[in-house]
Amino acid sequence: MTNNGINDGLKSQLEEMFENRVSFSKLERMVYSHDVGVIPDSVKKTIATMPDAVVQPVNADEVSALVKLANENKVPIIPRGAASSGFGGAVPVANGIVIDLARMANVISIDTEDLTAEVEPGVVWSELDGKLKRIGLTLRLYPSSAPTSTVAGWVAQGGSGIGSYEYGTFRDNIVSVEMVDPQGNLKVMEGDDLDLVYSLEGITGIITKVTFNVKKDEEQIPILAAFNDEKKLQAALDEIRKAGTRVWSVSIQTPGYVELSQRAAKDTTLPKGKYLAQFVYLQSSAEVASEVEDIVRRNKGEVLPENIARHEWDNRFYTMRLKRLGPSLIASELIVPADSMADFLKSVDKKFKGDFVFEGIMETPDRFIMMGFMLADESKTNYPLKFSSSLIVADIA
Ligand SMILES: Cc1cc2nc3c(=O)[nH]c(=O)nc-3n(C[C@H](O)[C@H](O)[C@H](O)COP(=O)(O)OP(=O)(O)OC[C@H]3O[C@@H](n4cnc5c(N)ncnc54)[C@H](O)[C@@H]3O)c2cc1C
Structure with a gap:
């Protein structure tokens, strides 16, 4: 055996097959021993997240040969994309070979x-x-x-x-x-x-x-609306859903999420204490703009200026900047039926007093995928307890 759990025969075969595209270096293996999320130490102790080797195949034939070789040697294999899922799927639990697909x-x-x-x-x-x-x-x-x-x-x-x-x-x-x-x-x-x-x-x-x-391709045009409470937000979303309005994308943010993301970005563009809903329509459905705006206003929401809507749309990729405030971020992904969104948000707020913040994407007109976030510090003793909050939120959903 080598010092990292793969026997010398397998190590030589991997080197022969993949040359400089296999690594046994401790530093590189450490990089592949986690994803974007943070596993609490108490859980980490029960699994072996350090891979024995990392391989970067360049085609399906190489993947096939690698799978056969791992089978013969009874070594686990773990496929990995960009490791952005944060749920540990791309991280080993019993060492093994990480297959990094970046070169394909x-x-x-x-x-x-x-x-x-x-x-x-x-x-x-x-x-x-x-x-x-x-x-x-x-x-x-x-x-x-x-x-x-x-x-x-x-x-x-x-x-x-x-x-x-x-x-x-x-x-x-x-x-x-x-x-x-x-x-x-x-x-x-x-x-x-x-x-x-x-x-x-x-x-x-x-x-x-x-x-x-x-x-x-066609132009994607965002509308951003602000609501004073979750009930008015829910009412507007219900109306849009029932009217069959041809929106391309719908997402929401709770006031806590808006506040944290503004703080992390050192930005003050968005209004404080409001629930936000973003509706994006395509140029070919231009009639959607007035339909959405009427529904927002009928439900006591405010349609924010176009430049703010555009600013928010341009920032759609920066969810993780919340982590800057952490230093750790506990995340939870949940499915919530669209017609009980307001009840869900109210129950979570009652339980966590605003510590759990959410942004959500309407997956279909009937349901939301909600991403919940809680700031935490993985070096503190209460981290495992905070980590378990994500399960309580899932229970509420
Ligand atoms: C800021 C941010 C925003 C996000 N937004 C969304 C969102 O809007 N919607 C959403 O659904 N998710 C979202 N996610 C979660 C994540 O980004 C997605 O699940 C993404 O699709 C994972 O892709 P990845 O390449 O990072 O896969 P990884 O995290 O590397 O892997 C994910 C899983 O797929 C497996 N896998 C990877 N490649 C292969 C392969 N070639 N063959 C077999 N299995 C493989 C891995 O083993 C692992 O189990 C977000 C995450 C972050 C950090």
Whole structure:
């Protein structure tokens, strides 16, 4: 055995296969022993998060050979995109080999007739969107981690994001997924079989190619509305939902979230103590603007000036800057039915007195995906207790 748990034979085979694309260095392995989240020490003690090796394959054949080799040697493998999920899925629990897919980041083809993109797993959303825009196309939807996160990471983690109000979850937009199964065989998943790979955190295979729908590019126009309380916010959202207003994306922020994000950004643009709702519509549905604004005003909301709406839209990727105030950030992701949003927010506020703040994306007209955040300090003894608050919030949801 080497000093890091992989036997010398396997180490030599990995070096022969991957040359300078395999690393056994302690420093590099440490980088791969966590993701964007912070696991409490008490939990960390029960698992082995340090990988024995990190490998960066460049094609599906290499992934297949690696899976077979790991099988023969009974060594765990852990696929990793940008490690932005924060739930530990890309982090080892029993050492093993991390498969970093960053080098498989080619856009294979873009079909301008069928409006689909075929890409390698490590393609980063924002980079792909830049390429699409140059030929008059764009993404139907993307996570707000788009500047760093990868396409396969979203397949494996599952989720919804900006654009979901119109286009649903990412699952609804996938045409096919190519993956290397646990035996090392290459498979293509389509139709109902996508459920055997989507949102399963890589446990059924390593994704090597994804084909999904994109759309024609057009201007995205944000409207930002402020409400005094959660009931008025809920009433406006209910009305928009029932009217079938053709909005592309809907998201909300609680007053606590607005306050923290403004503090972290040293910004004072947004009003204090208000619930905010952002509605984004596409230029081809310009009639939506007056519909949304009428509904907001009817429900005693204020439509904020256009420059503020644009400022907030331009800042949509910076959720994690809250961490600057932490130093740690406890995050919780929850599904909340759209018609009980106000009750949910009221109950959480009663329990946590404003310490848990939220931003949410309307995944479909019927439900929200709420991201809850609580500032914490992982070096303090009360961190595990605070960490468990995320479970209480989930219970309320
Ligand atoms: C600021 C911020 C904003 C976010 N916004 C959103 C949002 O709007 N919507 C949303 O849904 N999520 C969001 N997230 C969570 C996260 O960014 C997404 O889940 C993202 O899709 C993860 O992609 P990744 O490349 O970072 O994957 P990773 O975190 O590296 O991996 C996620 C999971 O996928 C597995 N995996 C990765 N690549 C492969 C592969 N090739 N084959 C098989 N399994 C693989 C990993 O093992 C892990 O289990 C956000 C996170 C942050 C930090």
